[in-house]
Structures are given as C-alpha cells and as structure tokens.
Amino acid sequence: MLSDRTATATFRLAYVAVFVFLLAPVVVVIATSVSATSTVSFPPDGLSFHWYVALFTSEQWTRAIRNSLVVAAGTTVFATALGVLGAVGTRRIDGRISDLIAGLSVVPLLVPGVVLGVTLLVFFSELGRQQELWTIVAAHSLWATPLTYSVVRATLARYDWQLRDAALDLGATRVRAFREVVVPNVRAGIAAAALIAFVVSLQEFVMTLFLSGRGTRTVPVVAWNSLRNSLDPLVSVTSTLLVVAVLVVLVAVGAAVGLDRVARDTQ
Amino acid sequence: MSAVTRTRAFVVERPAAALVAPLLLFDLLVFVAPFGLLLRISLSERQPARAYAEGTWSTGGYEYLLDPSNTLASVLGFTFAFAAVVTVLSVVVATLYAHAMWRANGALRVVLTAGALVSMFTAIVVKLFAAILVISPNGVLNTALVGSGLLSEPLQLVNNAAGAVIGQLYIVAPYSVLAVYSVLSTVDESLLEAARDLGASGPHAFREVVIPHAVPGMLVAGVISFTWSVGSYAAPLLLGSGSERTAGIAVSDLLLREFDWPAAAALATTVTLSVVAALVAAHIGVSRLKVTTDAQ
Amino acid sequence: MTLLKLTDVVKRYGDLTAVDGVSLSVDRGELLCLLGPSGCGKSTTLRTIAGFETPEEGTVELAGDDGLEDVTDNPPNERDTSMVFQDWALFPNKNVLENVTFGPKMHGVEREERRSRAYEMLDVVEMTDHAEAAPTDLSGGQKQRIALARSLALDPDLLLLDEPLSNLDRRLRETMQLELKSIHEQLGTTMVYVTHDQDEAFTLADRIAVVDDGAIQQVGPPETVYTDPDALFVESFLGTSNFVDARVASTHGSRATIEFPFASRFETSVEDTVAAGDEITASLRPECLSVTTEAVRTDGATRSREGLRFEATVDSRLHRGSRYRYELIAGDTSLVTHRRIADRLSVEPGDVVSVRCDSTDITLFDDDGRRIR
Numbered sequence: 002m003l004s005d006r007t008a009t010a011t012f013r014l015a016y017v018a019v020f021v022f023l024l025a026p027v028v029v030v031i032a033t034s035v036s037a038t039s040t041v042s043f044p045p046d047g048l049s050f051h052w053y054v055a056l057f058t059s060e061q062w063t064r065a066i067r068n069s070l071v072v073a074a075g076t077t078v079f080a081t082a083l084g085v086l087g088a089v090g091t092r093r094i095d096g097r098i099s100d101l102i103a104g105l106s107v108v109p110l111l112v113p114g115v116v117l118g119v120t121l122l123v124f125f126s127e128l129g130r131q132q133e134l135w136t137i138v139a140a141h142s143l144w145a146t147p148l149t150y151s152v153v154r155a156t157l158a159r160y161d162w163q164l165r166d167a168a169l170d171l172g173a174t175r176v177r178a179f180r181e182v183v184v185p186n187v188r189a190g191i192a193a194a195a196l197i198a199f200v201v202s203l204q205e206f207v208m209t210l211f212l213s214g215r216g217t218r219t220v221p222v223v224a225w226n227s228l229r230n231s232l233d234p235l236v237s238v239t240s241t242l243l244v245v246a247v248l249v250v251l252v253a254v255g256a257a258v259g260l261d262r263v264a265r266d267t268q
Numbered sequence: 269m270s271a272v273t274r275t276r277a278f279v280v281e282r283p284a285a286a287l288v289a290p291l292l293l294f295d296l297l298v299f300v301a302p303f304g305l306l307l308r309i310s311l312s313e314r315q316p317a318r319a320y321a322e323g324t325w326s327t328g329g330y331e332y333l334l335d336p337s338n339t340l341a342s343v344l345g346f347t348f349a350f351a352a353v354v355t356v357l358s359v360v361v362a363t364l365y366a367h368a369m370w371r372a373n374g375a376l377r378v379v380l381t382a383g384a385l386v387s388m389f390t391a392i393v394v395k396l397f398a399a400i401l402v403i404s405p406n407g408v409l410n411t412a413l414v415g416s417g418l419l420s421e422p423l424q425l426v427n428n429a430a431g432a433v434i435g436q437l438y439i440v441a442p443y444s445v446l447a448v449y450s451v452l453s454t455v456d457e458s459l460l461e462a463a464r465d466l467g468a469s470g471p472h473a474f475r476e477v478v479i480p481h482a483v484p485g486m487l488v489a490g491v492i493s494f495t496w497s498v499g500s501y502a503a504p505l506l507l508g509s510g511s512e513r514t515a516g517i518a519v520s521d522l523l524l525r526e527f528d529w530p531a532a533a534a535l536a537t538t539v540t541l542s543v544v545a546a547l548v549a550a551h552i553g554v555s556r557l558k559v560t561t562d563a564q
Numbered sequence: 565m566t567l568l569k570l571t572d573v574v575k576r577y578g579d580l581t582a583v584d585g586v587s588l589s590v591d592r593g594e595l596l597c598l599l600g601p602s603g604c605g606k607s608t609t610l611r612t613i614a615g616f617e618t619p620e621e622g623t624v625e626l627a628g629d630d631g632l633e634d635v636t637d638n639p640p641n642e643r644d645t646s647m648v649f650q651d652w653a654l655f656p657n658k659n660v661l662e663n664v665t666f667g668p669k670m671h672g673v674e675r676e677e678r679r680s681r682a683y684e685m686l687d688v689v690e691m692t693d694h695a696e697a698a699p700t701d702l703s704g705g706q707k708q709r710i711a712l713a714r715s716l717a718l719d720p721d722l723l724l725l726d727e728p729l730s731n732l733d734r735r736l737r738e739t740m741q742l743e744l745k746s747i748h749e750q751l752g753t754t755m756v757y758v759t760h761d762q763d764e765a766f767t768l769a770d771r772i773a774v775v776d777d778g779a780i781q782q783v784g785p786p787e788t789v790y791t792d793p794d795a796l797f798v799e800s801f802l803g804t805s806n807f808v809d810a811r812v813a814s815t816h817g818s819r820a821t822i823e824f825p826f827a828s829r830f831e832t833s834v835e836d837t838v839a840a841g842d843e844i845t846a847s848l849r850p851e852c853l854s855v856t857t858e859a860v861r862t863d864g865a866t867r868s869r870e871g872l873r874f875e876a877t878v879d880s881r882l883h884r885g886s887r888y889r890y891e892l893i894a895g896d897t898s899l900v901t902h903r904r905i906a907d908r909l910s911v912e913p914g915d916v917v918s919v920r921c922d923s924t925d926i927t928l929f930d931d932d933g934r935r936i937r
Contacts, residue, residue: 008471016368019361020380023387023442026398029408033401083291090287102288109299111547113499115516116536119523123309123533124302139298150291166616167653170640171718172670181666185657204391207501211520221393228397228506240394247389 027244034237056238061223066239068134069203069219075138076145076202081195083142084149088157106150109143114207117143122211132214140208145198152197156190196254200247310533329534340518340535347515347539350429350504351497354436358493359486361437362444366485367478369445370452371460384449388442395438396506400426403434427509435503440496444489451485452478484554491550495543515539567592567754568613568722569632573622575608582608583619584778590722592627595748595755597765600775601801606758607726609775613756614647614724615640626721641670646720650727652711654699660686660710661695667718678717685713688747705736712744716753725757729764741767762802766790774798796845796933805847806899810928812842822846822928826894828874832923835936844936845929848872850901852925855890855909855917871923878915892919 037047056062087106091099109117117140125136160183168178206221213222220239227233313324314332333340369380387395402408403425410422425431455478463473501516513521515535522532568590575583583605590596598606611617613624615638625632626643635643646667654663661682668678686692689709699707708728715723729737729744745768748755759765765772766786773783774797782794793799800807812834813823820834824846838844876894888908892899899919903909911917928937 005469008469012364012368016365016380019365019368019441020383023383025402025408026395026438027386027390029401030394030398083294086287087291090285090289090291092284094285094288102292106291106295109295111495111543112540113496113501113516113543115499115501115519116540119519119532119536120302120306121298123523123529124305127305142294143298146291146294161651161653163649163651163653164655166640167647167649168655168666168670170614170616170645170647171667171714172641173666174641174670177670182655182657200389204389204393206392221391224393224397225502225506228393228400232397232400236397240391240397243391243394244386247391248386251385251389 030237030240030244033234034241036234036237052234052238056235056242059235062220062235062239064216065218065220065223068213068217069221072134072137072141072209072219073199073202075135076141077195077198079138080142080145080149080198081153081191083146084151084153084194084198085191087146087150088153091154092157103151103154107147110147115211118208118211121208125212132212132217134217137209137212137217137219138202140212141202141205142198144205144208145201148197148201149194152194153191156187156194159190160187193254196250200250203246204243306533307537309529310537312530314528314530326530329530329532330538332528332531333534333538339513343513343515343518346513347498347500350432350436350500350512350514351494354433354440354497354500355490355493357433357437358440358444359448359490361441362448362489363479363482363486365445366448366452366482367474369449370455371457384442384445387438388446392439392502396435396503399431399435399438399507403431426507429508429512431507432504432512435507436497436500439500439503440493443492447489447492448482448485451488452482455481484557487550487554487557491547495546498543498546499539565592565627566590566632567627568756569623569625570609570613571623571625573609573612573619573624575605575612575617575619581778583612585622586775586778586780587622588773588780588783590754590756592754593752594770595745595757595768597769597772598756598758598775599760599762599765599769599772599801601760604775605778606760606775610647610724610726610756610758613722614645615643644721645724646715646718646722647724647726648708648711648715648728651731652707652728654702654707654710654714656699658699659695660691660697660699660702663699663710664714664717667714671718681717682713685717686710688716688750689713689743704732705740708732708740712747716751721754723753723755725755727759730759730761737761737764744768774801776801793927794935796847796929796935799847799927799929803849804900805849806853808846808848808897808899810844810846812838812840812844814840824872824874825897826874826876828872830872830923830926832926832928832937834928837934838930838936843931845933847927847929848899848921849925850899852921853892853899853901854920855892855901855911856920857911857915857917871926872919872921874919876917876919878911878913878917880913881911892917894919 032045034052035048035050036045036052037049038045087102091102094102121136121140122131125131125133130136164182164186165178168182169175173181204221205219206225209219209222210225213219218226220243224236224239227236310329311325311327312322312329313326314328332338365380365384369377369384372380400407403423404410405422405424405426409425410419413419414422425434459477459481460473463477468476498514499516500514501520504512504514505517516539519532519536519539522528522535566589568588570586570588573583573586574581586605586609588596588609598609600606608617612619615635618637622636623634624636626635626645627633640647655666658666661679664682664685665678668681673681683692683695686695689712691706691709691713694702694706694710699710702710711728729740732740741764748768757765757768769786771783772786772789774781774789776797782789782798784792789798790802793802799805808824810825811823813821813829815821815834815838818833818836819831820838820840821829821831822844823829874894876892876899879891879893879898882889882891884902887902887904890901890903890909890911892901909917926937927935930936
C-alpha cells in the first residue's frame with residue numbers, strides 16, 4: 002500500500018492536473034486571440050489586438066454576432082416567460098401531477114442534440130420554413146425552458162407565501178399583494194433564470210448547426226465551419242468574446258442574488 | 269365523481285393552473301409533433317436521393333439498420349464502446365476532482381469550483397478548438413513534452429480515437445464533477461475524520477467512507493456522460509478521423525449526404541430510445557440503491 | 565356584546581376533517597385562547613376566521629354596523645380582522661416603518677396620518693427606535709413586536725394570533741406573554757389566540773376553549789376549565805394528574821360505590837348513566853394527595869364518604885430543583901405527588917405511608933371520557 006504521504010502527493014498532483022485540464026482551453030484561447038502574428042500559436046508571438054479589429058470588419062462574423070444576440074434575446078424572453086408562467090401555474094398543484102409536468106418539460110434535455118437538430122430540421126422543412134431565426138429560437142427554447150422552469154419553480158418554493166397572505170390580511174388586493182410583496186422577493190430568481198436562458202442560447206451549437214443557413218448562422222456555427230478547414234485566429238477572438246460574455250453573465254447572476262440586498266440597504 | 273367532474277373541480281379551485289398551458293403547448297408543438305413526424309418517417313419507404321416516399325409504410329429504415337452489409341453495426345459498436353470509455357474516465361476524473369473540492373477549504377475550494385463552472389459554461393466549439401490547440405502535434409502539450417526532452421516524438425492525440433475521447437471528455441467532465449460534488453457536499457466531513465481516528469489510512473478512508481456516499485452522484489455523472497456520448501457528434505467529428513463515426517455522425521450523414529430520411533430517422537429513433545432506456549435503468553438503479561441504503 | 569360567532573363550522577381537506585362542527589362566540593374586548601395539541605384544528609379554525617379558508621359547512625359572523633354580518637365567503641382583505649403569524653411574516657423588502665404602515669396604506673390612509681399611527685403602535689410595543697431597521701436585522705422577540713404593531717396599526721375589530729410566541733425561547737416567551745396581556749388591557753382589542761402551551765393560555769386568557777380532534781371540548785374561564793373539566797381529554801391536557809383505572813362496584817339511585825385497585829373504596833353521587841360493573845377512570849391531582857406516616861387504621865380498606873384512604877410504599881424521591889417529586893406505589897398503581905423543598909416529606913424510599921385524597925378532589929370519567937362526577 003502506498004504510504005499516506007505518497008497518496009496525498011499523488012492526489013494533489015491529480016486534482017491539479019484536472020484543474021489545469023479544465024481551464025487550459027480558456028487560457029489558451031484567450032492567449033492566442035491576442036497574438037500579433039497571423040497564425041494561431043501558443044504561446045503567442047507578440048501581443049496585439051489587431052485580430053479583434055479584424056473581427057469587426059468581417060461581414061460574416063459581424064452578422065453571426067448579430068444573429069447570436071438576436072436569437073439569445075429571443076430565447077431569453079420566450080423561455081423565461083414560459084418558465085415563469087409554468088412555475089406560477091404549477092405552484093398550487095401538488096405532488097404527482099406537478100412532478101409529472103416537470104419531468105415532461107425535461108425530456109427535450111435528454112435527447113441527443115444531433116437527434117433534436119435533425120428532427121427539427123425535417124419538421125421545419127416539411128412546413129416549408131427552414132433556416133429562419135425563429136426556428137432557432139424555438140429550438141434553443143426547448144433546452145432553455147426546462148432550466149428556467151425549474152429555477153423559477155425553486156424560487157417560488159423558497160418564497161414564503163405567508164407574506165402574501167399577510168398582505169391580503171392587511172387589506173391588499175390580490176394584484177397589489179403580488180406587486181408589493183411577491184415580485185420584489187422573487188425578482189432575483191427570475192433574473193437568474195433569464196440569464197441562464199441567455200447563456201444556453203449563446204453557446205448552443207449542435208441544433209443550430211442543422212437549423213441555420215447562410216444568413217442565419219450564429220457564432221458557434223461559423224466558428225465550427227471555420228475550424229473544419231483550418232485554425233483561424235478569428236475563432237480565437239470570438240471564442241474569447243464568448244467566454245467573456247458568459248463570465249460576465251455568471252457574475253451578473255451571482256450579483257443579482259446579492260444585488261437585491263444591496264438595493265434594500267441603500268434605500 | 270367522474271373524471272370530468274373531478275377535472276372541472278380541479279380547474280375551478282386553481283384557476284392559476286391554466287398558466288401552465290403555454291408551456292405544455294410549446295412542448296407539444298416543438299417537441300412532440302416533430303418527434304411524431306420523425307417516427308412516421310422512420311416507418312416510410314426509403315427512396316434514395318429523394319428523401320422519402322411520402323404516405324408509405326415500411327420498416328425498410330429499421331431493416332437497413334440491421335443489415336450486416338453496411339457499416340452501421342460497426343458504427344453502433346463504436347458508439348457504445350466510445351461512450352463506455354468516456355463514461356469510465358469521466359466518472360473517475362469527476363470523483364477525484366469533486367473529492368478535492370469537498371476537502372478543500374476557503375480560497376482553494378472557490379478556485380477549484382470556479383474551474384469547474386467556467387469549464388461548464390464554455391461553449392463546445394470553444395472547448396474543442398482549444399483542445400486542438402493543446403493536444404495537437406504542434407500544440408502546447410506536445411511542445412512542452414518534446415521540448416523538455418520527456419518524449420522524442422509528439423503524441424498523436426488528434427485525428428484518432430484518443431482525440432475523440434479527450435474532446436468528449438472536455439464536454440462532459442464539468443457536468444460530471446458537479447453531479448458528484450452535489451452529492452458529496454451533503455456528506456459530513458466528520459465521517460472522514462472518524463475513519464482516520466479509527467486508524468484508516470488516507471486512501472482506505474476514501475474508499476470506505478467517501479465512495480459509498482458518492483455512489484449516487486457517480487451514477488448520475490455516469491448517466492450524463494454515457495447518454496451524451498452515445499449522442500455525441502461534434503467531438504468525434506472534429507477530433508477523430510473519418511473512422512471514428514458515432515451514431516450521431518451517421519444520422520447526419522444519412523440525412524444530409526445520402527438523403528436517406530427513413531434510415532436516418534430509424535437510427536435517430538433507435539439512439540433516442542436507447543438513451544431513454546439507459547436513463548430509466550439508471551433511475552431504477554438509483555431508487556433501488558436508496559432502498560438498500562435506507563434499509564441498512 | 566358578541567363580536568365573533570362561529571356556528572357549526574366544518575372544514576375538510578379531502579378525507580381529513582380538520583374542523584368538525586365548531587361553534588364559538590367571542591365578546592368584544594375579551595381574549596379567548598384556542599388551546600389544544602398539534603394538529604387538533606385550532607390553527608385551521610383561526611384561518612377560517614381570518615378568511616384564508618372557506619368552510620364546507622357553517623358560518624362565520626363578525627359584528628358590523630347593524631349587528632352580526634355573515635362573512636363566511638369574504639376574502640381576508642375584506643374582513644376587519646388582522647392576523648399575527650407564527651413566524652411573523654414581515655415583508656423582507658420593506659423596513660420596519662414600511663411594514664407597519666402597510667395596512668393603512670392599503671386602506672388609502674394619507675401618508676402623514678399612517679406614519680403617525682405607525683409610530684403610535686411602535687410606541688405601544690416599545691420599538692420606535694427601530695423604525696428604519698430591516699426585518700432581517702431584528703431578533704425574534706423584536707420581530708414579534710413589529711408583527712403585532714403592524715396588525716394593530718389598522719385598529720382591527722378582531723386580532724388573531726397564531727402561536728406567535730412559539731419560536732421564542734422560554735424566558736423571552738414568558739416576558740412577551742405578560743407584555744401581550746398588558747397591551748390587551750391597554751388597548752382593549754378583542755383577541756383570539758391559538759396556542760398549544762397551557763401555561764400561556766392560563767396567563768393570557770379571559771376564557772379558554774380546549775380543542776381536540778377538530779372540536780371544542782370545553783369553553784370557560786381558566787380556573788373553571790382546570791378544576792371543573794367536562795372531559796377526560798381536558799383534564800389530561802391541562803396540568804398533570806394521576807389517572808387510575810377504577811370500577812363501579814355498585815349503584816343505588818344516584819349514588820355509587822367506586823372500587824379502586826389498591827383495595828380502597830368510596831361512595832359518591834354520580835351521573836345516572838353509570839351502572840354497576842362499569843370501568844371508569846379516576847383523576848387524582850398530585851397536589852391533592854396528602855401523605856402522612858401515620859398507619860392506616862386497621863380496619864384496612866375503608867368505605868368512606870370523605871374520600872380515599874389507603875396505604876402506599878414510597879418508591880422514589882427525586883430532587884427537581886425547587887421541588888421534590890415522590891413516586892408512591894399502592895398495589896400495582898403508581899402515583900405521583902410533589903412537595904416544595906420547605907414542605908418536604910420526611911420519608912425515605914421503602915417507607916410505608918398513608919395517603920388521603922378528599923372526595924371533592926377526585927374527578928371521575930366514564931369509558932368515553934365523559935365526566936361522571
């Protein structure tokens with residue numbers, strides 16, 4: 002048997018290795034995006050932001066960025082709305098039925114992305130509508146809605162509904178009670194759900210690959226197509242932007258929960 | 269009370285329940301209906317290069333899957349073997365890392381958790397792209413290994429099965445980590461201390477105390493890894509060679525290259541059903557596990 | 565003058581009947597306690613009064629401008645009742661003042677007036693210094709006062725309190741009970757107070773309604789309910805007692821001879837429903853057992869009108885802080901009594917003593933728990 006010291010040292014080495022493994026892509030991608038040369042190499046030869054400039058002069062990429070943002074915005078609004086409505090609707094339904102609905106809403110997440118992409122491609126082309134942005138929003142919402150639904154459901158479950166009862170008891174109408182006492186305390190959870198939907202849509206790739214066409218490709222799809230051919234520094238740049246965007250959103254989610262408290266204290 | 273009366277009473281008592289309708293309607297239109305179509309197409313007659321023969325009924329698509337003369341058998345075989353390998357590696361890595369996260373305190377835990385979260389929220393394309401940069405013959409890893417003299421030749425980690433596995437691992441690892449960690453985090457650390465106090469060595473205590481509690485999380489991690497790898501597409505396509513074809517790649521090829529919709533649909537349906545079956549089996553396994561641990 | 569009247573209220577949840585035919589009336593200015601164990605339906609009854617539950621049967625009436633009005637189907641925001649919740653339900657996104665002004669604000673009271681009203685109530689509960697504080701910064705006792713001030717700011721006809729002190733520690737609870745009582749006396753608001761703690765009920769109530777299994781077992785002033793219980797449940801729920809299985813040896817007219825397992829009998833008058841051979845339960849309050857070291861008279865088990873007299877052996881003596889607790893065995897029956905330290909008995913475990921209990925202190929109940937003497 003290994004001595005305790007050796008075991009601990011090996012363990013430490015192992016998890017550090019995994020940590021490096023997990024983060025290496027992010028580091029490498031960011032580093033190569035600021036390379037001064039025209040090839041993708043790590044470590045980069047010289048530092049420059051000229052590839053970022055190049056990105057915004059590329060029509061293909063700027064259209065892709067626009068598509069990504071439009072689709073993400075659409076998904077956020079749609080998936081969050083469905084999730085909130087669904088969570089409010091199932092709040093008072095107990096036990097088995099609401100678990101069943103939750104289970105049903107999660108099923109799309111279990112299906113492989115390829116299969117979903119292919120199925121929806123066939124479906125939309127049978128309807129004569131293919132490669133349109135709204136079809137991509139619909140597909141992304143399939144994956145985002147179960148997430149927004151469960152986040153909002155958890156938020157509503159954590160909320161103390163006695164507060165609303167107290168408001169009613171003190172004379173508020175149902176609408177006013179909801180506005181004054183439920184919404185402010187549930188806002189953070191809904192914001193978190195919306196941000197999750199945004200992130201899911203931004204990085205969704207497999208379904209979008211099948212559903213998008215020349216004018217409607219999103220950033221991950223353009224990156225993929227580019228990667229099939231060669232290593233393009235612009236892919237580094239967009240990847241970095243994607244990572245940064247996601248990180249910003251993550252921080253926002255964390256802050257949304259805490260921001261409420263800050264807002265309360267400063268009032 | 270008849271079902272109608274009961275439903276009516278149900279709806280009247282909870283008018284807000286109607287709010288769940290949009291969600292259900294959406295799922296019906298954008299999920300159930302397309303899948304119904306897929307199933308229908310899988311049971312249509314094959315018509316090479318013309319998608320499928322509308323309005324016909326045939327099991328040709330499924331027969332094609334079973335036909336030993338095509339490569340689909342080896343594709344399915346590879347897919348499941350691939351999924352198995354990725355699953356094992358993913359669960360091992362995840363348990364190790366989750367254990368480290370659990371034992372870590374303060375700043376270290378935050379750092380390790382951040383590592384997992386950032387990796388989880390990084391897009392697949394980015395991860396695979398970066399993987400190429402790291403593991404290709406001219407990549408970071410090989411440059412370091414060869415440059416420092418540890419190896420005389422670079423490791424071939426792309427354009428082969430190894431590349432596909434590593435790429436897929438990048439995709440599933442962070443989710444596996446979180447699955448195991450969410451179970452481990454509920455375990456009381458004093459259990460481990462008690463084991464050490466009673467004379468167990470480090471690895472021994474890990475095996476006797478931590479693993480049994482981590483098993484449900486490991487099962488979830490395994491299920492996630494397995495089902496996503498069975499349905500994998502991007503990683504084997506980008507980081508494997510032409511011979512690393514998974515079922516996902518085959519579906520895409522059948523649909524878009526060979527224009528054989530019934531066969532593509534049949535394969536897609538089969539893949540989906542096997543994924544669902546695996547999930548159901550895992551669910552039963554987990555609940556049976558709970559029964560035995562509760563009974564102890 | 566009656567302020568609240570419940571008539572045969574029944575509330576069911578599926579197969580479970582939480583409130584089973586409750587009738588109650590509360591006079592203006594009184595504090596009525598609904599006392600009972602967990603799950604007996606007292607909270608459901610309170611919520612029905614408040615308007616959060618609509619009963620399947622029965623009516624809830626509140627005094628309006630022309631006598632009692634039926635408010636059974638009125639929602640909570642249309643009744644002149646105000647509730648103090650068990651975990652206080654203070655709005656976390658509003659500060660203390662905003663919480664207390666909430667009720668008047670919903671009723672359209674002008675800003676200046678509702679602020680002054682709020683400060684008035686904060687003064688009553690002695691929390692004016694905390695007007696700008698956030699509810700999360702307050703201790704349990706402080707939150708309880710704010711919840712009370714918030715409910716009182718509306719000057720409701722009826723204040724409903726749902727075990728508001730159960731989340732506080734014991735000492736704080738006792739302080740708050742006295743404060744609540746003094747606020748009640750100061751403001752004269754009619755209150756219905758739900759609790760499972762009998763000490764609390766005894767401290768606060770003008771009248772106690774003992775609730776069990778969805779029904780009211782007995783209503784009355786605290787002393788009456790304690791000394792004159794209608795049912796075995798009431799007797800056993802309030803305080804502690806020695807319950808002994810006894811038998812009706814014989815009856816003649818309205819008198820019966822009751823036989824006890826430790827070979828002692830006494831004669832007393834009972835309800836007509838009693839017959840010879842009936843198994844009954846006798847309640848002997850510990851404080852009513854007098855213990856002496858004199859030997860029992862040699863004619864052994866006595867038939868006496870004065871009460872019970874029998875021999876027992878001291879089994880144990882436990883020092884419990886301010887009191888001694890004695891366990892006495894008579895035959896197969898174990899009986900408990902207490903003495904203050906100053907009045908302790910000079911007995912040791914193993915001593916034989918004679919025990920007396922006056923017949924006026926013995927309460928008898930039949931098989932169904934009904935009082936028969």
